[in-house]
Amino acid sequence: MRHLLSTQGIDRAAAIHLLDIAEDMADVGQREVKKLPTLRGKTVVNLFFEDSTRTRISFEAAAKRLSADVINFSAKGSSVSKGESLKDTAQTLAAMGADGVVIRHPSSGAPHVLAASGWIDAGIINAGDGTHEHPTQAFLDAFTIRRRLHGAASRGKDLDGVTVTIVGDILHSRVARSNMWLLSSLGAVVTFVAPPTLVPANPSAWPATIGYDLDAAVDADPDVIMMLRIQQERMHAAFFPNSREYSRNWGLDDARFARLRADSIVMHPGPMNRGLEISSAAADSAQSSVLEQVTNGVSVRMAALYLLLSGDREDS
Amino acid sequence: MRHLLSTQGIDRAAAIHLLDIAEDMADVGQREVKKLPTLRGKTVVNLFFEDSTRTRISFEAAAKRLSADVINFSAKGSSVSKGESLKDTAQTLAAMGADGVVIRHPSSGAPHVLAASGWIDAGIINAGDGTHEHPTQAFLDAFTIRRRLHGAASRGKDLDGVTVTIVGDILHSRVARSNMWLLSSLGAVVTFVAPPTLVPANPSAWPATIGYDLDAAVDADPDVIMMLRIQQERMHAAFFPNSREYSRNWGLDDARFARLRADSIVMHPGPMNRGLEISSAAADSAQSSVLEQVTNGVSVRMAALYLLLSGDREDS
Amino acid sequence: MRHLLSTQGIDRAAAIHLLDIAEDMADVGQREVKKLPTLRGKTVVNLFFEDSTRTRISFEAAAKRLSADVINFSAKGSSVSKGESLKDTAQTLAAMGADGVVIRHPSSGAPHVLAASGWIDAGIINAGDGTHEHPTQAFLDAFTIRRRLHGAASRGKDLDGVTVTIVGDILHSRVARSNMWLLSSLGAVVTFVAPPTLVPANPSAWPATIGYDLDAAVDADPDVIMMLRIQQERMHAAFFPNSREYSRNWGLDDARFARLRADSIVMHPGPMNRGLEISSAAADSAQSSVLEQVTNGVSVRMAALYLLLSGDREDS
Known part of the structure; x- marks a missing residue:
């Protein structure tokens, strides 16, 4: 793997390979000394054009x-605000010897531009670009589902036939997009549930079914229900009447949570708006995998960095 | 030691134990290669909800x-400003594998909430919470006094009978509180001197005498005089007439400094307002331990991190 | 070398020595594991009173x-904004055990004050002070020129007789000053070209010729042409009519670039204002050394840190 930009079009075998390496990395996290010498002498730059402390520290820990x-490069106060282009920034990082660049950018497609440009030879990991993709989030979600279902026997497994319902702001969610592509490539069956105002105009080519009724989706008995975060800025933008209304129609409240199968998995990418898209009872239940997702995020990002930066890096 | 939250109620033997380990750490600081492999593979998160570069870099160096x-997590620009609760932040750090969390928080008691919650298994060090406590500051002060009095023979010693006068904004000072508990536990005799507006309402249970007359306190010939920093924000809040008045009544000016015994110790937690609570002559004198305090801060924080994060960590 | 504050008055042999060590460091950058154990246990503080992400991460990587x-200390949010003096900051860093301090400061001369003060024993590197000096920039430029001219046979060489034309805002440029002193010490012949408003009042003691006509300077066939960055804030300050006018008179546009000798070297310290002081054709040409300068910056800064912080540090 040369870059990790997207999960769209990802090959099932390649996806399973990354998940299996993440299993090895998770084992390292159980050791007394949680450290491998694998990338000694390599430099990873966290190039963040948007604030995201959670994602940044997960990559930093990995x-x-x-x-x-690790060198943290926040675009604030940098030459970027002096008008330096993405090209010059990228070439500068390349010239300084960056082996990997983890990029978070408000513009959809910026990581692809970087990777396709030839400006920099480093491995590029997309840590979230606009409303487009967030591939390591999808991998940590897939990893979490696989572990919940198969435990210690997860290696080599796909997610054939697993039903996953993703609920919330599908229109703006890179998490929803990346999960849809990855989970469907792994054989899962994906359903989106959203307010009609928060669904893209023409998603007919998507490998996902779209619904608007969360109660019906709950009663369809999915293996996994993934609640997306409502961004504060959406609430003021007339996509839905108000937060109480949102919660009543599209939130995983206590009543809906009680109707889920006892071994279904409740997911959320965090940070949660407790009482809005998810109730505290659901978030803190044994079914919730919210904290496993965070833990697994470090393992999955270690796997991605390993694949991109170790000697075994492939050319395609 | 499982956490270091407070010096209130601390056992004299436990306090001496930490100080003795800090002596070992100070020896490491004298070596050519000032580094120990002790916490290799451990992750320390500096979780700062308030800016404090001095304290942060002291812990980072330690x-x-x-x-x-070390992962620095400034609450600015983080999920915290997106409304994430302390609980979710703590659980996220735990899930990422943090072994130690150094927390600075504007709310008194926040580190205790964190430690008592069960949200996170990591060792918690209180790096200053509201007007409550700042225990590593007290330990570095005690360490500094002990070293001044006993030099190379400090190990195992307490501060029995040492007289310490702490001057300034007692009402808002976590440094004063932490020092009072620790120093009195070690056997020292603590006196506070402050403007009447800057003393708590009912401190009768405190192991300290309160006075309002700095000249009398100076003439009482203390072994140690510790000047507290006046926060700029207090000066605009009518606690005292103005900075000249403060300096005249409660500052260690040249005249008062000259009346101190030649082997008394002049302390300040820094950063100093020179000419306000302390004159430059006092601050830069041989009696001043201001810079030793900074140096000792690294040793004491190494000791605390060692006690909390090494294999020897206790369960209570 | 005890500090690296300035290139003014630098001895030719000392300059060549630093450049030769940078050659060794550049070789390390070609290895599979790009890391030396040389400064293990040493602490370098990046003390930045001005934002400069590029310079900071170059020193951090080095x-x-x-x-x-490495400990990053941005003056924003630090005690400095609470009124702490440079003296107290320096003494605090010394007391914490800083072995090297890389300082960027808006006031010309601040690093010299630090070094001359006795407040701190650490090696001081000036990473840019006001309009005064930026010595590592000059060294990386000299290194780049030497390598372009002599390739693998660069070690031990000076720049005798090399003609270097530096174009732009000479009045405010620390890059121009540091380059002038270093390059002339190495034997190069330096010419400045600038708008009359952007030349200092009385530079007669400078080892450089001053001109105002870029076309004449280009036709004089220099070995090296170095374009300086125009700061946005200058554009609003009536030093020249407007950016189009600047570009037409003092920019390296395509026409002027075409008139340069094919083996002349085009330099820029970055970040570039493409289309203003330099055209993209010039910036991205084979003659351009812009990215080599960035790469060489890491090698030169490794050399400076090595000379200041390793056991071989000299006393003068």
Whole structure:
């Protein structure tokens, strides 16, 4: 793997390979000394054009656990605000010897531009670009589902036939998009549930069914229900009447949670708006995998950094 | 030691134990290679909800000298400003594998909430919470006094009978509180001197005498005089007439400094307002331990991180 | 070398020595594991009173490649904004055990004050002070020129007789000043070209010729042409009519670039204002050394850190 930009079009075998390496990395996290020398002497740059402390520290922890040197580059106060282009920034990082660049950018497609440009030879990981993709989030979600279903026997497994319902702001969610592509490639059956105002105009080519009725979706008995975060800025933009209305129609409240099968998996990418898209009872239940997702995020990001930066990096 | 939240109620033997380990750490700081492998593979998160560069870099230097990986988490621009609760932040850090969390928080008691919650298994160090406590500051002060009095023979010693006068904004000072508990536990005799508006309403249970007359306190010939920093925001809040008045009544000016015994110790937690609570002559004198306090801060924080994060961590 | 504050008055042999060590460091950058254990256990503080992400991460990469611990200290949100003096900041860093301090400061001369003060024993590197000097920039430029001219046979060489034309805002440029002193010490012949409003009042003691006509300077066939960045804030300050006018008179546009000798070297310290002081054709040409300058910046900064912080540090 040369870059990790997207999960769209990803090959099932390649996806399983990354998940299996993440299993090895999770084992490292159980050791007394949680550190591998694998990426010693490599430099990973966290190039964040948007604030995201959670994602940044997850990548930072992953890189450090592999003994890489980490340099945090927040676009605020940088040359970027002096008008430096993405091209010049990328070439500068390349010239300084960056082996990997983890990029978060408000513009959809920015990581692809970087990877396709030839400006930089480093491995590029998309850590969220606009409303487009967030592939490591999808991998950590797939990893979490696989572990819940197969436990220690997860290696080599896909998600054939697993039903996953993703609820919330599908229109703006890179998490929803990346999960849809990855989960369907792994054989899962994906359903989106959203207010009609928060669904893209023409998603007919998507490998997902779209519904508007969360109660019906709950009663359809999915294996996994994934609640998306409502961004504060959406609430003021007339996509739905108000937060109480949203919660009543599209929130996983206590009543809906009680109707789920006892071994269904409740997911959320965090940070949660407790009482809005998810109730605290649901979030803190044994069915909830919210914290496993965070833990698995470090393992999955270690796997991605390993695949991109170790000697075994492929050319395609 | 499982957490270091407070010095209130601390056992004299436990306090001496930490100080003795800090002596070992100070020895490491004298070596050619000032680094121990002790915490290799451990992750320390500096979780700062308030800016404090001095305290943050002291902990960062301490953790790195023990070979821990350090992740700085400033609450600005983080999920916290997106409404994430302390609970979710703590659980997220736990899930990412944080072994230690150094927390600075504007709310008194926040570190205790964190430690008592069960949200996170990591060792918690209170790096200052509201007007409540700042225990590592008290330990570095005690360490500094002990070293001044006993030099190379400090190990195992307490501060029995040492007289310490702490001057300034007692009402809002976590440094004053933490020092009072720790120093009195070690056997020292603590006196507070403050403007009447800057003393708590009912401190009768405190192991300290309260006075309002700095000249009398100076003439009482204390072994140690510790000047607290006046926060700029207090000056605009009518606690005292103005900074000249404060300096005249409660500042260690040149005249008062000259009346101190030549082997008394002049302390300040820094950063100093020179000419306000302390004159430059006092601050830069041989009696001043201001810079030793900074140096000792790294040793004491190494000791605390060692006690909390090494294999020897206790369960209580 | 005890500090690296300035290139003014630098000895030719000392300059060549630093450049030769940078050659060794550049070789390390070609290895599979780009890391030396040389500064293990040393602490380098990046003390930045002005934002400069590019310079900060170049020093950070250099220090980490030498295995030093790096602590970033941005003056924003620090005690400095609480009124702490440079003296107290310096003494605090010294007391914490900083072995090297990389300082960027808006006031010309601040690094010299620090070094001359006795407040701190650490090696000081000036990473840009006001309109005064930026010595590592000059060294990376000299290194780049030497490598372009002599390739693998660069070690030991000076720049005798090399003609260097530096174009732009000479009045405010620390890059121009540091380059002038270093390049002339190495034997190069320096010419400045600038709008009359952007030349200092009385530079007669400078080892450089001053002109105002870029076309004449281009036709004089220099070995090196170095374009300086125009700061946005200058554009609003009536030093020249407007950016189009600047570009037409003092920019390296396509027409002027075409008139340069094919083996002349085009330099820019970055970040570039493409289309203003330099055209994209010039910036991205084979003659351009812009990215080599960035790469060489890491090598030169490794050399400076090595000279200041390793056991071989000299006393003068």
